[in-house]
Amino acid sequence: MSENEPLLSVQNMEKHFPVTKGLFKRQVGAVKAVDGISFEVFKGETLGLVGESGCGKSTTGRLVTRLLEPTAGKIVFEGEDISHMSQGRLRPLRRDMQMIFQDPYSSLNPRHTVGAIVGAPFRIQGVKTENGVKKAVQDILELVGLSPEHYNRYPHEFSGGQRQRIGIARTLALKPKLIIADEPVSALDVSIQAQVVNLLEDLQKELDLTYVVIAHDLSVVRHISDRVAVMYLGKIVEIADRKRLYSAPMHPYTNALMSAVPVPDPKVRRDRERIRLKGDVPSPLNPPPACRFHTRCWKAQEICKKVEPPLAEMVGGHQVACHFPENAPEVPTAESAAKTG
Amino acid sequence: MTAPLDVSGSAAEAHPESVLAGAGKAIQGRSLTRIAWMRLRRDKVALAGGGVVVLLILVAIFSTPIIAAFGHPPLEFHQDQIDPATLLPKGSFGGMSAEYLLGVEPVNGRDIFSRIVAGAWISLLIGFLATVVSVIIGTVLGVIAGYFGGWVDQVIGRLMDVFLAFPLLVFAIALAGVIPDQGFGLEGNGLRIAMLIFIIGFFSWPSIGRIVRGQTLSLREREFVDAAKSLGARHGYIIFREVLPNLMAPILVYATLLIPTNILFEASLSFLGVGINPPTPTWGGMLSEAVRFYTLPHFVIFPGLAIFITVLAFNLFGDGLRDAFDPRAH
Numbered sequence: 001m002s003e004n005e006p007l008l009s010v011q012n013m014e015k016h017f018p019v020t021k022g023l024f025k026r027q028v029g030a031v032k033a034v035d036g037i038s039f040e041v042f043k044g045e046t047l048g049l050v051g052e053s054g055c056g057k058s059t060t061g062r063l064v065t066r067l068l069e070p071t072a073g074k075i076v077f078e079g080e081d082i083s084h085m086s087q088g089r090l091r092p093l094r095r096d097m098q099m100i101f102q103d104p105y106s107s108l109n110p111r112h113t114v115g116a117i118v119g120a121p122f123r124i125q126g127v128k129t130e131n132g133v134k135k136a137v138q139d140i141l142e143l144v145g146l147s148p149e150h151y152n153r154y155p156h157e158f159s160g161g162q163r164q165r166i167g168i169a170r171t172l173a174l175k176p177k178l179i180i181a182d183e184p185v186s187a188l189d190v191s192i193q194a195q196v197v198n199l200l201e202d203l204q205k206e207l208d209l210t211y212v213v214i215a216h217d218l219s220v221v222r223h224i225s226d227r228v229a230v231m232y233l234g235k236i237v238e239i240a241d242r243k244r245l246y247s248a249p250m251h252p253y254t255n256a257l258m259s260a261v262p263v264p265d266p267k268v269r270r271d272r273e274r275i276r277l278k279g280d281v282p283s284p285l286n287p288p289p290a291c292r293f294h295t296r297c298w299k300a301q302e303i304c305k306k307v308e309p310p311l312a313e314m315v316g317g318h319q320v321a322c323h324f325p326e327n328a329p330e331v332p333t334a335e336s337a338a339k340t341g
Numbered sequence: 342m343t344a345p346l347d348v349s350g351s352a353a354e355a356h357p358e359s360v361l362a363g364a365g366k367a368i369q370g371r372s373l374t375r376i377a378w379m380r381l382r383r384d385k386v387a388l389a390g391g392g393v394v395v396l397l398i399l400v401a402i403f404s405t406p407i408i409a410a411f412g413h414p415p416l417e418f419h420q421d422q423i424d425p426a427t428l429l430p431k432g433s434f435g436g437m438s439a440e441y442l443l444g445v446e447p448v449n450g451r452d453i454f455s456r457i458v459a460g461a462w463i464s465l466l467i468g469f470l471a472t473v474v475s476v477i478i479g480t481v482l483g484v485i486a487g488y489f490g491g492w493v494d495q496v497i498g499r500l501m502d503v504f505l506a507f508p509l510l511v512f513a514i515a516l517a518g519v520i521p522d523q524g525f526g527l528e529g530n531g532l533r534i535a536m537l538i539f540i541i542g543f544f545s546w547p548s549i550g551r552i553v554r555g556q557t558l559s560l561r562e563r564e565f566v567d568a569a570k571s572l573g574a575r576h577g578y579i580i581f582r583e584v585l586p587n588l589m590a591p592i593l594v595y596a597t598l599l600i601p602t603n604i605l606f607e608a609s610l611s612f613l614g615v616g617i618n619p620p621t622p623t624w625g626g627m628l629s630e631a632v633r634f635y636t637l638p639h640f641v642i643f644p645g646l647a648i649f650i651t652v653l654a655f656n657l658f659g660d661g662l663r664d665a666f667d668p669r670a671h
C-alpha cells in the first residue's frame with residue numbers, strides 16, 4: 001500500500017432499511033438511513049463525523065465495520081473491497097478494524113468479568129499471547145487507565161466512564177489499525193467526557209491508530225479531529241480540514257450547527273448570532289427531494305428544490321454540497337461578503 | 342404467567358460507585374448471581390418456600406427408608422383396621438394412631454402416611470423431569486426464534502400459538518389414555534411415568550419458549566452482541582457465550598414456577614384416571630378415590646394438603662427467585 005492510499009475508502013455507500021407491511025411482508029418503502037456517501041480516511045488521521053440524531057451516523061459506522069451490509073456502493077479497507085465480503089472472510093480483517101460503542105451500559109455483557117470481556121478478542125480470534133491472556137489483558141487495562149486488579153470485577157461495579165474505558169480496552173486488544181468510535185462520550189457525564197477524549201488522543205499517539213469519531217455536535221470532535229464530515233439525513237453535506245471547517249464553514253447546515261457550539265470567547269460570542277433552524281429533521285423514510293436541507297434552510301431558492309447540489313470541492317480539499325455556500329471564496333455573493341467583511 | 346423478567350440487571354447498576362466503594366480492596370468482583378443470592382437470603386418467605394422444597398425433595402429421595410421407619414408398605418392391606426360392617430377405618434379420626442400416623446384408607450386399610458410419602462416421589466419426579474423436558478425444548482426453540490428472527494421466528498412463533506391454544510387437558514387425557522402397557526423397553530407404570538413426563542413437558546414448553554424468545558430478541562439488540570460480532574464471533578459463540586449466560590436467571594425462575602404447574606397437571610391426570618395406574622400411590626389418584634368417601638375428611642385432606650403445600654412452596658420460592666434477580670418486578 002502506497003503512502004497516500006487511504007486506509008478506508010467509502011464510495012457512494014447506501015443503506016436502505018426496507019419497511020414492510022402486513023402478513024406477507026410486502027415492502028412499502030425504505031428508510032434511507034445512509035443514501036450515497038463517499039469519504040476517505042488516511043492512516044494516522046482522525047475523521048470526525050457529525051450530525052443530528054437519526055442522520056445515519058451509527059449506520060455508517062456499522063456499515064464500515066460490516067455489522068451491516070450496504071445496499072449499494074463500495075467499502076474498501078486496506079485496499080480490499082469488503083462491501084459484500086462473507087463474515088468468514090471478514091474474520092481475519094476484523095483484527096484491524098474495531099468499534100467503540102455509544103452506550104457503555106449495553107456494550108459490556110453484565111454476566112462477564114472485565115477479564116473475560118477484554119480477553120474475548122484473543123479467544124474469538126484465536127490469538128496467542130506471549131505471557132498468557134491474563135497478562136495481556138492486565139497490560140491493556142493499565143494502558144486505558146484502569147487497574148489490573150479490576151480483572152475479576154463485573155461491569156456493574158464500574159461508573160460510566162470506567163465502563164467506556166473497558167470498552168476501549170476491548171477494542172485495543174488486537175492492536176487494530178482503524179477504530180470507529182460511535183459517540184464514545186455522549187452517554188457520559190460532561191465532567192468525564194474530556195478525560196475519555198484525552199485518553200483516545202493519547203492512545204492514538206502511542207499505538208499509531210486511525211480514528212473515525214462520530215458525534216452529534218461539533219464541539220466534541222473539535223480537538224480530536226484532523227478532518228470533519230457533516231452529515232444530514234443520510235448524506236454528507238460538507239467535509240473539510242478541521243481548521244477550515246471551524247473557521248469558514250460553508251454549508252448553511254454546518255453554520256447552524258456551529259452556532260449551537262458554545263464559544264468561550266465572549267467577544268466572538270457577541271458577534272455571532274445564533275442560527276435557529278426552523279422545523280424538525282424530516283423523516284429518512286421520505287426525505288425532501290434535491291437538497292435535503294431546503295425545508296429548513298434560510299437561503300433556499302427554487303433551484304434547491306429541483307436540483308440536488310453535488311458534493312463538490314471548493315478550495316483545498318473543502319467539499320460542500322450547496323448551491324449557495326457561505327464563506328465561498330470565488331464569486332462572493334453580497335450576503336457572504338457582508339458576513340466575512 | 343407473571344411479568345417477564347428483565348435481564349438487563351440495571352437495578353444492580355444503580356450505584357456503581359457505592360458498590361465499588363463497598364467492595365473495598367476485594368479483588369474478586371460480585372457477579373449478578375451473587376448479588377441475587379444475597380437478596381434471596383434476606384427474603385424470609387422465599388427461604389421458607391425453599392426450605393419446604395428441599396424437605397420435599399429429601400422425603401421423595403428417602404421415601405423407602407422413611408416408610409420403613411414410620412409406616413407400612415404403601416401397597417399392604419390392613420383389613421384388621423377396617424370395620425367389616427361399614428368398610429370404614431375402625432379407630433377415630435380415620436384410624437390415626439402412632440402405628441398409622443395419618444390413618445388408613447377405607448375398605449382395604451392401606452397406610453395413608455406411606456402412600457403420601459411414596460406419592461411425593463412420583464409427583465416430584467414427574468414435576469421435575471417434565472420441566473426439564475419443557476426447558477430444553479423451550480430454550481432451544483426460543484433462542485433459535487429470537488436470535489435468527491425472520492421466517493424461523495414466524496414458524497416457531499405460530500407453533501407456540503398453536504400449543505398455547507390447545508385444549509391441553511383434553512388432548513393429554515386422550516394421549517395418556519392410549520399409552521400401551523409396554524414399549525421403549527419399559528412396561529406398566531414405568532412406561533406411564535416416562536410417557537407422562539414427555540406429554541406434560543411437551544405441552545408446557547411454549548410458556549418457557551416465549552420468555553426465552555422475548556429475552557433473546559432484546560439481548561440480540563444489545564451492543565455487546567455487536568461487539569462480539571465485530572470481533573468476528575460466530576453464531577455459536579454469541580449464543581453460548583453472550584446470550585445464554587443472560588438467560589440463565591429467567592430460565593431458572595420460570596422453571597421453578599413451572600414445576601408446581603406440572604405437578605398439578607400430573608395430579609389432574611391421575612385424578613381423572615389417565616395418569617399413573619392404581620395401586621401405585623399418587624396424590625391425584627388418592628384424591629380421586631377419596632371423593633367417593635366424602636364423609637371421611639382425613640382421606641381427602643392429606644393428599645390435598647400434600648399437593649397444596651408442594652405447589653405453594655415452589656411458587657413462593659420461584660417468586661422470591663424472580664424478585665432476587667429482578668427487584669423492580671414489584
Ligand SMILES: Nc1ncnc2c1ncn2[C@@H]1O[C@H](COP(=O)(O)OP(=O)(O)OP(=O)(O)O)[C@@H](O)[C@H]1O
Binds near residue numbers: 017031051053056058
Ligand atoms: N435496523 C434498522 N432498521 C430500520 N431502520 C433503522 C435501522 N437502524 C437504523 N434505522 C434508521 O435509520 C436512521 C439512521 O439511524 P442511525 O442509528 O444511523 O442514526 P444516528 O445518526 O446514529 O442517530 P443517533 O445520534 O440517535 O445515534 C434512523 O431513522 C433510524 O430509525
Ligand code: SF4
Binds near residue numbers: 304
Ligand atoms: S442547496 Fe439551497 S437549500 Fe440546500 S443548503 Fe444550499 S442554499 Fe440551502
Ligand SMILES: [Mg+2]
Binds near residue numbers: 058059182183
Ligand atoms: Mg447513533
